[in-house]
Amino acid sequence: MTNEELINYISAWNQDAEFQLPATGENQLIGILEDIPSPFLNIEIPASHLKTFLQRLKEDPELDFDVLFNMAGMDWGKTLGVIYFLESYTKKHAITVSVQSEDRENPLLPTVSDLWFAAHLHECEIYDMFGIRFEGHNGLKRLFLTPDFEGFPLRKDYEDDYMIIRK
């Protein structure tokens, strides 16, 4: 499917009775992120509906997103976020799904490692570097850093005068 077909197909879920997403502020359940140009079709989804949405993306026979080929943690300044890079091996289309969390103290997102095991180590890495916890993840731990390491280095507000010299 091309990006346009993907948008149309996924937007139709808004009217779907089975896919019960409660309305957010703008009455638009699935926002298509357009302010930053992206190489893939980018869909932004509230954290509360992430799991159902991703599960549907994976299990819908028309979409069949069977590969999670990348996962990137993001620090957008005010919010922390994760971008899921999905791809279909058979249908040959790709999509990114981004999710944000306002809570910088104790961000919590549902895990997708039960849908795609590829996310297992990626989620550990994101927890290690951004401090985002993944609910239901089997064996979440500080992957690269020591367990008693303070702070999350890839966050923008991480301060380390010794190792990082800011200009």
Next chain:
Amino acid sequence: MILSNANIFSQWLESTSGLGYVLVLILIAALYLGFFAVAGLMLVLMERRVAGFFQLRLGPNRVGPWGLFQTIADALKLVSKEIFIPKQADKFLYKAGYYIVIIAALIGIGVIPFSRQIQGFDINVGIFFITAVSSVGVLGILFGAWGSRNKYSLIGAMRSGLQMVSYELSAGFAVVTVVLMAGSLKMTEIVEAQQSTWFLFKGHLPAIIAFMIFIIAGTAESNRVPFDLVEGESELGAGFHTEYSGMGFAYFFLAEFINMFIIAALTSTLFLGGWLAPFGITDGLPAQWFWGMFWFFLKTGVIIFLLMWFRWTFPRLRIDQLLTLEWKYLLPVGLVNTVVMALFVWKDWLIDLGKIFGS
């Protein structure tokens, strides 16, 4: 008996008595010990040069002429190294390990005849004695690995135990095949029985099968590639001697090479006629003790080269494949082969070149 009188060591012993007897015994032992310390080092050097030959490189060639003193320098380095004992090790077992291994290896050498005149002691169950003594070595490996309190060592030692116990059987049956032809367990008599034809050719088919089984089982018993699971450096670090340093490690290392020498020496004694010259071409020459040793070491060297060839070309087996090979293939084949050999000896279907060409 004529043969035992030919042995210069026993002649020497018979000529003394009392305290002198004990002194001569110690002297002979020291002679053996010195010779095999040097021989072990030279084998290590040979291995490294052969490895270089197989691996498109030169090997050690800087210390002394042709690198001859390289391993001596290495040994000096090992002597000067600190002997490090892990804190939680069982110190008695840890230290007992390498002594048992090296003693078991050295005792075996005593009964191997280098030539008609040179042999430590010639007992009437010589080959049986070697087989028995060489299996004591595994105890040392188990002791050392258990004592050093390291899981890698322990896994290596358990593999070693399995391997030794299994392959002893096949090696034993291969030896029995030869003993059937020779009719004696005495090392010198086994060699003398090959005066006209080496057993490898005399026993033709079953002897060649026994030869192959003995080489395979011998490689396994001396823990060399493709059966070096005991060390398996890419899996277990260094296996049972992971925790050893300095001379402790050197003893294990030396024992491995002496064991290889014993296997090669046994192969040449049992199958290739030991000290006997091919077709007796050096029989009339003076200094028979020298020519005997010359042929013996030549044959042994060829077998050692073969074992080294294995080492530098083959990948390693897995533990279950190792056991499958022994219990499902080598042991049944060895058993049947022994029976076939007995049949051949009974019906006299052996090839005797002496009879054919008429000596």
Next chain:
Amino acid sequence: MIDLKNSVQSDIKTQEYFLNMGPQHPATHGVLRLILKLDGETVVGIEPDLGFIHRGIEKMCEYDTYRQIIHLTDRMDYLSSHINNEAVALAVEKALEVEVSDRIKVIRTMMDELTRIASHLLWWGVMGMDIGALTTFMYAFRDREMINEIMEETTGARLTMSYNIPGGVMFDLHPGFPKRVKEFIKHMRQVLPEYDRLLTGNIIFQKRMKGVGILKKEDALNWGATGPVARGSGLHTDIRKRFPYSAYDRVEFEEAVEEGGDNLARYQVRMREMYESLDILEQLVDNIPEGPYQMPMRNLIKLPKGEFYQRVETARGELGVFIVSDGKKNPYRVKFRSPGFSNLNALLKVGLGWKIADLVAIMSTFDFVIPDIDR
């Protein structure tokens, strides 16, 4: 009749135990630490402990300009350093909408393939060592040396070349390059059958490889495997074919795919890839077009605001470079999707149920480079 199995089990008390594999272990090829849970010699649990060589490259990128980032990527997968460089260069060029000349494309493609062969050669040598055949290492290094010399002649470096820059390559090709490459192709065509004779046909090798470490097709997709590991499971995941970059759309080559999913399949994929790489080199070596080797570009590169993604096929699998730019001279965020990291993820499942010796063999067919995992 006596129930032998149960009577034995009731008498002997067995216990699972933990074994630390690494960070200093010969088979982990670096500082990877795996905590293995063992039942006898059978692996029943794998827990990775990473970070022994973690340098925070992603964080460092946020403080560097786009020209500087390239030099960091060398140090990720140091055996595919040229391909890593290219990924960043391509991403920057894509963002700036710069079309590079044909000469640059061909130079990059040829260097890619040389790098790939060098990487696979090293893998072949080390893989032999892992299963106990020590001689393969020396053979592979003899031939890899030729590639290193070709690289050194043109780029001035042997391993971490940093040859790519945004908008081209750093220097023009050395005049002796085509001749040397031709010599190398001729030499490799002779020695590759020799490799097969030395290792591939060996019965012990076959026994150790066949049917061991099976990764099923659907599992490979779900567990994040890419590159030769996924292609050994019958997946057509070659980025060079799916999203051709540089000059891959103008050369003919066959994607090496094996159906087995076991160690031998992964081994065969890499062996075949070396032949394919030689084919690609052969097609290009006589047709290096004339043209500039650098496109005119500003010294200080600023990317427009946006997200940019570039996928390339390194010797180990798919490398993804994800750049988020806020319009400044430094990227806002860079994420490297490294092939080793994702393949390690698959190893955590593939390795279960095999013996330690098998795990070592599986790890070597997965071909890990630890700095690539840790970044």
